[in-house]
Every structure is written in C-alpha cells, then in structure tokens.
Amino acid sequence: MQITILGGGGFLGRKLAERLAADGALGGRIITGLTLFDLAQPAPLAAPFPVTCLAGDVASVADVSHAIPPGTGLVVHLAAVVSAAAEADFDLGMRVNLHGTLAVIEACRKLSAPPRVLFTSSVASFGGGQSALLPDDARQVPTNSYGAQKAAAELLLQDASRKGFLDAVSIRLPTVIVRPGRPNKAASSFFSAILREPLLGLETPLPVGEDFRVWVCSPRRAIEWFLHAAAMDTVPLGVDRGINPPGLAVSVGEMLAALSAAERALVKREPDAAIAAIVGGWPAEFAAARARTLGFSQQEGVPEILAAFREDDLDATRTDRGL
Amino acid sequence: MQITILGGGGFLGRKLAERLAADGALGGRIITGLTLFDLAQPAPLAAPFPVTCLAGDVASVADVSHAIPPGTGLVVHLAAVVSAAAEADFDLGMRVNLHGTLAVIEACRKLSAPPRVLFTSSVASFGGGQSALLPDDARQVPTNSYGAQKAAAELLLQDASRKGFLDAVSIRLPTVIVRPGRPNKAASSFFSAILREPLLGLETPLPVGEDFRVWVCSPRRAIEWFLHAAAMDTVPLGVDRGINPPGLAVSVGEMLAALSAAERALVKREPDAAIAAIVGGWPAEFAAARARTLGFSQQEGVPEILAAFREDDLDATRTDRGL
Numbered sequence: 151m152q153i154t155i156l157g158g159g160g161f162l163g164r165k166l167a168e169r170l171a172a173d174g175a176l177g178g179r180i181i182t183g184l185t186l187f188d189l190a191q192p193a194p195l196a197a198p199f200p201v202t203c204l205a206g207d208v209a210s211v212a213d214v215s216h217a218i219p220p221g222t223g224l225v226v227h228l229a230a231v232v233s234a235a236a237e238a239d240f241d242l243g244m245r246v247n248l249h250g251t252l253a254v255i256e257a258c259r260k261l262s263a264p265p266r267v268l269f270t271s272s273v274a275s276f277g278g279g280q281s282a283l284l285p286d287d288a289r290q291v292p293t294n295s296y297g298a299q300k301a302a303a304e305l306l307l308q309d310a311s312r313k314g315f316l317d318a319v320s321i322r323l324p325t326v327i328v329r330p331g332r333p334n335k336a337a338s339s340f341f342s343a344i345l346r347e348p349l350l351g352l353e354t355p356l357p358v359g360e361d362f363r364v365w366v367c368s369p370r371r372a373i374e375w376f377l378h379a380a381a382m383d384t385v386p387l388g389v390d391r392g393i394n395p396p397g398l399a400v401s402v403g404e405m406l407a408a409l410s411a412a413e414r415a416l417v418k419r420e421p422d423a424a425i426a427a428i429v430g431g432w433p434a435e436f437a438a439a440r441a442r443t444l445g446f447s448q449q450e451g452v453p454e455i456l457a458a459f460r461e462d463d464l465d466a467t468r469t470d471r472g473l
Numbered sequence: 474m475q476i477t478i479l480g481g482g483g484f485l486g487r488k489l490a491e492r493l494a495a496d497g498a499l500g501g502r503i504i505t506g507l508t509l510f511d512l513a514q515p516a517p518l519a520a521p522f523p524v525t526c527l528a529g530d531v532a533s534v535a536d537v538s539h540a541i542p543p544g545t546g547l548v549v550h551l552a553a554v555v556s557a558a559a560e561a562d563f564d565l566g567m568r569v570n571l572h573g574t575l576a577v578i579e580a581c582r583k584l585s586a587p588p589r590v591l592f593t594s595s596v597a598s599f600g601g602g603q604s605a606l607l608p609d610d611a612r613q614v615p616t617n618s619y620g621a622q623k624a625a626a627e628l629l630l631q632d633a634s635r636k637g638f639l640d641a642v643s644i645r646l647p648t649v650i651v652r653p654g655r656p657n658k659a660a661s662s663f664f665s666a667i668l669r670e671p672l673l674g675l676e677t678p679l680p681v682g683e684d685f686r687v688w689v690c691s692p693r694r695a696i697e698w699f700l701h702a703a704a705m706d707t708v709p710l711g712v713d714r715g716i717n718p719p720g721l722a723v724s725v726g727e728m729l730a731a732l733s734a735a736e737r738a739l740v741k742r743e744p745d746a747a748i749a750a751i752v753g754g755w756p757a758e759f760a761a762a763r764a765r766t767l768g769f770s771q772q773e774g775v776p777e778i779l780a781a782f783r784e785d786d787l788d789a790t791r792t793d794r795g796l
Contacts, residue, residue, distance in 0.1 A: 240636060244575075248629075252567075277712065289612040290628075291713050298632035302625040305613075306571075309621035313563060389600065390614050 151179040152221045156208055156254065157228030158186030159193070161329060162270075165373055166226060171197035176224070177381025187217035188229070208250035215257040222261060224380050225316070226268045227254050232336040233274050233428060236296035247299035251306060258316040267307060268379050269320040271392065273365050275301040276322075278433035280363055286394060286440040293431035294337075308391045311384075319379040319387070324365040324397035324449075325432075326372055327405075328459040330467040337428035341366065345405060345456060348413035349464060350473055357422030360403035363434035367397045368455040370462070374447055382445065396442050398449040399435035408452040474502040475544045479531055479577065480551030481509030482516070484652060485593075488696055489549060494520035499547070500704025510540035511552070531573035538580040545584060547703050548639070549591045550577050556597050557659040559619035570622035574629060581639040590630060591702050594645040594715065596688055598624040601756030603686055609717060609763040616754045631714045634707075642702040642710070647688040647720035647772075648755075649695060650728075651782040653790040660751040664689065668728060668779060671736035672787055673796055680745030683726035686757035690720045691778040693785070697770055705768060719765050721772040722758035731775040 153170065157163045167186055174197075175181055183200045186192035191205035206213030208229040218225055229250055236243025251269070258265055274297035275290045276282075290301040300322075307318040329342040333354070340357055341364055347354035367375075375395050384391075406414050442448070449455075467473075476493065480486045490509055497520075498504055506523045509515035514528035529536030531552040541548055552573055559566025574592070581588055597620035598613045599605075613624040623645075630641040652665040656677065663680055664687055670677035690698075698718050707714075729737050765771070772778075790796075 287612050289610050292628070292632065293635070293712055295632050295636065298628045302628045305615070305621045305625045305628070309615065309618050312616070313618065389616055 151176060151181050151223045152183045152219065153181060153224045153226070154185040154187060154218050154222055155226045155228065156187050156214065156217065157230065158203075159188030159190055160228055161331070162326070162369060162372055162376075163188070163226070163228045164192070165369055166376055167195055167201075169373055169377070171195055171201075174198045176377065179223075185217050185219065187214075209245045209253055211253045211256045214253040215260060218257045218261070218265070220261060222265050223263075224266045224268065225254065225258060226376065226380070227251065228270050230270070231296070232334070233272075233294055233296040234337045234339075235335040236299065237294055237337075237428065238335070240295055243295050243299055247296065248302060251303035255306060255310045255315060258310070264314055264316045266380055266384075267316045267318040268376055269303065269307055269318055271300040271304050271320045271322040272297060273322055273324050273432050273436075275304070276433050277431055279431055280434050282433035283435045283437065284394070284433045285437050288433075294428055304392055308389065311391055312389055317384055318391045319382065319384060320392045321375055321379055322392060322394050323372060324367040324395070326369055327366050327455060328463070329369070330459075330463040330470070332471065337425050338364075340425065341405070344402065344417050345409065346459070346467065348409055348416040349460070350468060350471070351416070353416045353418055355420035355422070356402065356417050357420060357425040358402060358429065360401065360406065362402045362429075363399060364402070364429070365397045365399055365433065365435055366455070367395065367449045368458055370458045371447065371449045378446055386444065393441050393444070393446065394436045394438045395446045396438040396448045397436065398451065400452060405452055408456050474499060474504050474546045475506045475542065476504060476547045476549070477508040477510060477541050477545055478549045478551065479510050479537065479540065480553065481526075482511030482513055483551055485649070485692060485695055486511070486549070486551045487515070488692055489699055490518050490524075492696055492700070494518055494524075497521045499700065502546075508540050508542070510537075532568045532576055534576045534579045537576040538583060541580045541584070541588070543584060545588050546586075547589045547591065548577065548581060549699065549703070550574065551593050553593070554619070555659065556595075556617055556619040556661070559622065560617055563618055566618050566622055570619065571625060574626035578629060578633045578638060581633070587637055587639045589703060589707075590639045590641040591699055592626065592630055592641055592643040594623040594627050594643045595620060596645055596647050596755055598627070598645060599756050600754055602754055603757050605756035606758045606760060607717070607756045608760050617751075627715055631712065634714055635712055640707055641714045642705065642707060643715045644698055644702055645715060645717050646695060647690040647718070649692055650689050650778060651691075651786070653786040653793070655794065660748050663748070664728075667725065667740050668732065668782070669790065671732055671739040672783065673791060673794070674739070676739045676741055678743035678745075679725065679740050680743060680748040681725060681752065682744075683724065683729065685725045685749075685752075686722060687725070687752070688720045688722055688756065688758055689778070690718065690772045691781055693781045694770065694772045701769055709767065716764050716767070716769065717759045717761045718769045719761040719771045720759065721774065723775060728775050731779045
C-alpha cells in the first residue's frame with residue numbers, strides 16, 4: 151500500500167508517519183511506500199519502506215499530483231491553515247483549505263483506482279456554542295472562515311466519493327490537546343497551553359472562564375481514529391462521509407484539576423473577547439453515536455491525556471524550546 | 474440602486490429583469506441601472522433605466538467584476554449549470570456552480586460597500602426522499618453534484634457575509650413549474666411537462682405514480698421571493714443565510730386534477746425507474762417556518778400556478794415551438 155500524507159510535516163502528520171513506520175502495515179496490508187508533503191520539506195523518517203519527503207503548494211494540482219504517485223491507495227489530507235490564521239488572512243485560508251482540497255480531488259481523479267482519502271475537518275465547522283449537544287445529523291453552520299472552508303471541502307469530497315473519484319472519510323476533529331511546541335495562531339491554542347506550559351514551569355494566559363466547556367481529543371486518540379478511518383469499510387457510510395468522532399466534553403476547570411496546585415497557579419486569568427468569540431461559537435459536546443457504531447474508539451479522560459503528553463511529547467517540547 | 478443579474482438571459486433572470494423594468498424601483502429605491510450578464514449576451518430590454526447586456530464567463534473574476542460596476546447594490550446570482558448537466562459534466566458544474574460563486578465573492582469584495590447578493594440554491598442540496606418533511610435546520614446531504622456545489626457555495630457566501638464582503642440571501646428553490654419550452658432529459662422535466670404539454674394539445678409521458686409528491690413553486694412566486702430577499706432586512710438572519718421558502722407540497726395526481734379530462738388524457742403513464750430513482754431522493758416537503766416568519770410569501774395552489782402559466786407563458790411557448 152502506497153500512502154501520502156499532505157501536511158506530513160505537521161504535528162499530527164508526523165505522529166501518523168512515525169506510527170506507520172513502526173507498524174509497517176495498515177489494516178493488514180503491507181506499506182510499500184510513504185510520501186510526506188508539506189509547505190516546507192518534511193524531515194527524513196526511518197521506516198521499513200521508502201519515504202519520500204516533498205515540499206510544495208497544496209493548492210497546486212501539479213505539486214499535489216507529484217505527491218500522489220500512481221498506485222497510491224491512501225491520501226491523508228491534513229494540510230490546513232488553522233482557525234485564527236484563516237480568520238486573519240481570508241485569502242490564505244481559502245487557498246489552502248478550499249483550493250487545496252480541490253487540488254487533492256483533481257490529483258486523485260488521475261489515479262487508476264480511487265484512493266481512500268482521510269480528511270480532517272473540524273468541530274469549528276459547527277455552530278451551536280456552549281449549550282449545544284450536537285446530534286449526528288446536526289447542520290454545519292460555521293461561525294468562522296476555517297469552519298466554512300472545511301464544511302465546503304467536506305461537501306466536495308463527499309460528492310467526489312459518490313462520483314467514484316476517491317473514497318473519502320472526513321473526521322471532524324475535536325480540539326486536540328495537548329499539542330507540543332509553542333502557543334500558536336489557532337484560537338484554540340490555549341486549550342493545550344493551559345496544560346503544557348505549567349508542565350514546563352511556565353506561566354500561561356487563560357482567555358475564558360473555568361466553566362467554559364470544550365470538545366477535545368488527544369493526539370494518540372486522533373491517530374487511532376485516522377488508522378481506523380484509513381482501513382474501515384466505507385460502504386456503511388453511504389453518501390454521508392462526515393464523522394463526528396467520540397471525543398470528550400470537558401470544562402477548563404476539569405482540565406486544570408488534572409494539574410498540581412503549583413502548576414495550576416501558573417495559569418493566569420486574562421479574559422480575551424476575540425478568542426472567546428471564536429471558540430464560544432463551537433459546540434461543547436457531540437452525541438457521536440454513529441461514529442461509535444462505525445467502530446471509532448472513545449477518547450479517555452484528562453488524566454490519561456496528560457499522562458500521554460508526558461510520555462510522548464513533554465521531553466521533546468522541553469528540548470525544542472531550550473528549556 | 475444599481476442592479477446586476479448574473480444568468481440574466483435565463484428563464485427566471487429574464488422574468489426578474491422584466492419585473493424590475495415594470496416597477497422601476499425595488500424596496501422603495503429607484504433603480505438607476507441594470508446589468509444583464511450571461512454566457513450569451515442577453516437580449517435588450519426596454520426599461521426606465523439604462524440596461525447593459527454583457528456576455529461573459531461567470532467563473533472569470535474579470536468578467537464578473539466587469540458586470541458588477543462600482544456602486545452596485547444588488548447582485549442576483551442565478552448563473553448555474555443545472556442538475557442533469559452538472560451530473561453529466563462534473564467539471565462544467567464545478568466551474569459554473571462553485572468557481573462562478575467564488576468569482577462573485579471576489580468581484581463583490583472590490584466594491585466600496587457590500588452589495589446584497591441573492592443566490593439561488595436548490596432543494597437538490599438536500600436528501601430525504603418522499604417521506605421527508607424537512608425542518609428548517611435540516612442538514613444538506615446532497616446526492617448529486619449540482620446540490621453539493623450549491624451547498625458548498627452557500628457556505629462560502631454565508632462566510633463572505635459574516636466577513637462583510639457582501640450580504641447574501643440564499644433561496645433554496647423548489648422545483649419550478651410550469652417551465653416554458655420543451656421537455657428535456659432533466660429528471661425533473663416531467664413535472665412541468667405534464668401540465669404544459671397537455672395545454673399545448675400534446676401527449677407527454679408520466680414516469681412516476683400519481684401519488685408521487687414534489688415540492689414546487691411557480692415562476693411568479695419565485696420572483697416575489699427574489700424581490701423580498703433583495704430588499705429584506707438581513708440582520709434577523711444572523712450567520713445563517715439559507716432560506717427554505719414556503720413552496721407547495723403536491724402530488725402528481727393533485728397536479729393532474731387541475732387539467733381538464735381531455736387534457737389529462739394526454740398524460741401517458743410510462744413508468745421510468747431511472748427517473749423515479751433520481752427524483753425519489755429529493756425531499757417532498759419542507760417546514761419553511763423560518764421563511765414565513767421572515768416575510769416570504771406562501772406558494773398558491775396548482776390552479777393558480779396553471780392560470781399564471783396560461784397568462785404569462787403559454788402563448789410565447791406556443792409561438793416558440795411553432796404550434
């Protein structure tokens with residue numbers, strides 16, 4: 151099985167690539183090659199199969215086609231401009247999030263057999279806000295450009311699946327915690343920062359109240375969902391290729407409770423109306439019944455999420471940041 | 474008020490242009506100019522204001538910008554490749570229905586004040602089938618490329634409205650009856666043909682049973698909805714710019730009952746499983762409660778629809794077809 155990861159230099163793309171290298175197979179099929187594609191050329195990866203690392207523009211059909219060679223059976227499309235960045239630069243968001251997906255569809259159409267396409271959509275494609283518990287058939291009424299672009303991309307991938315150009319599964323990822331690295335431009339960055347920064351001994355701002363609720367998943371759980379979506383039987387999905395996976399509904403206070411008192415003291419209340427306005431529009435909980443029926447596994451609790459971060463990413467984050 | 478109609482050479486575009494010419498004003502504002510834009514240059518129109526007729530490509534930002542001059546207050550975006558054509562030619566559908574709308578957004582962004590954009594989406598953007606009575610918050614899970622492209626375009630227009638680039642209202646039109654002209658290969662063609670052809674003294678096939686239900690509107694009612702959407706206060710819409718207007722849920726039998734016995738005898742039962750499978754996927758009824766609250770008027774019954782066709786379009790259809 152030949153695999154391509156678009157956005158293969160990113161946080162989740164790298165984790166998925168490392169997992170594929172460790173497993174050597176996916177869904178019982180031997181992996182014969184992996185292409186990692188990103189704006190900047192992804193770092194080399196040791197693996198039991200050839201790994202090609204390419205730099206390119208995801209909105210360029212030529213670049214994306216080059217990254218999806220004949221025989222590709224799985225395309226993992228993680229390349230995205232995240233929420234706050236897409237809000238700040240509308241054209242960049244449209245280019246990467248919408249036209250990038252159109253380029254993926256075009257590139258996949260050129261293959262002799264339709265590849266599985268795993269697309270990461272987002273909780274940000276829904277409205278609803280703090281009081282929402284969204285059913286599986288909830289309408290996507292995004293309140294931000296990132297979410298609108300992701301929802302539009304889902305529709306186009308769904309139709310491309312119906313047409314037989316590809317075979318898409320779109321996972322609407324919850325807010326992923328704990329992300330390593332530094333605080334970034336995602337409006338949701340603080341959900342990771344309020345756990346990560348205290349573990350690094352650093353102060354960090356909290357822009358919303360402790361009763362603010364958020365729908366989250368861990369990087370480990372996201373990778374499990376990716377592997378399931380990459381190998382699952384898509385016939386039971388029918389036309390509807392969107393999956394609300396079984397994440398965890400948790401309050402900021404419940405997240406902070408997993409820290410020690412000393413760590414918690416490093417989280418500083420600094421209300422930020424702009425950030426609250428964006429994340430406040432996202433639904434705080436999903437039913438996710440269909441995903442469970444389809445075999446997507448349940449996100450564990452915050453203590454397990456924090457333990458996984460300590461195990462997987464804390465040391466590397468400390469090193470990367472010179473701490 | 475300067476107005477542009479994209480798709481101004483089409484059936485509904487022409488009717489709207491003629492109505493604007495007759496009224497000379499819209500929502501209490503004097504019309505100062507009208508641009509009609511279509512793939513082929515629209516025919517001249519006598520009006521109490523200057524009318525510019527342009528040929529161009531709706532997917533070209535340059536062409537569309539030329540058709541939307543500075544000071545334009547209303548853009549009516551009717552340009553589309555319809556269901557059967559978009560299904561037969563995926564690239565053409567994407568070009569006109571998706572990239573055309575992207576060009577409209579780009580052209581509107583260049584104006585100094587955001588224009589009202591009236592967009593025609595479609596019942597084909599929903600699934601559901603004969604048993605469905607779709608609530609206002611029903612999710613769009615299209616089962617055809619036309620519907621997917623329209624739903625994606627709605628999302629992007631909605632976000633462009635939120636960003637202040639334009640001020641969109643998207644009307645998801647029911648099946649429009651009675652269309653003038655000839656029967657064609659479109660799956661929905663028979664809904665007009667079973668009324669129009671008998672009035673012309675011609676036989677016509679009926680591919681579904683008489684209990685088959687369909688969500689319809691008349692051309693007259695569609696124009697009234699357009700005029701309301703063009704002038705309404707959009708603040709109550711909030712982020713959600715999609716309108717399911719108050720159409721009419723009617724069975725084929727109820728439609729035929731509006732004909733005389735002699736006319737009805739010209740409608741020949743010719744079951745067609747392929748056509749039934751396509752139109753059978755469309756929802757047969759919508760709640761349309763929100764639209765009523767927002768002041769969209771109710772579609773009248775079949776007798777009124779038939780009377781309007783006799784008054785507005787029957788003679789011209791007879792002449793056009795040499796009957």
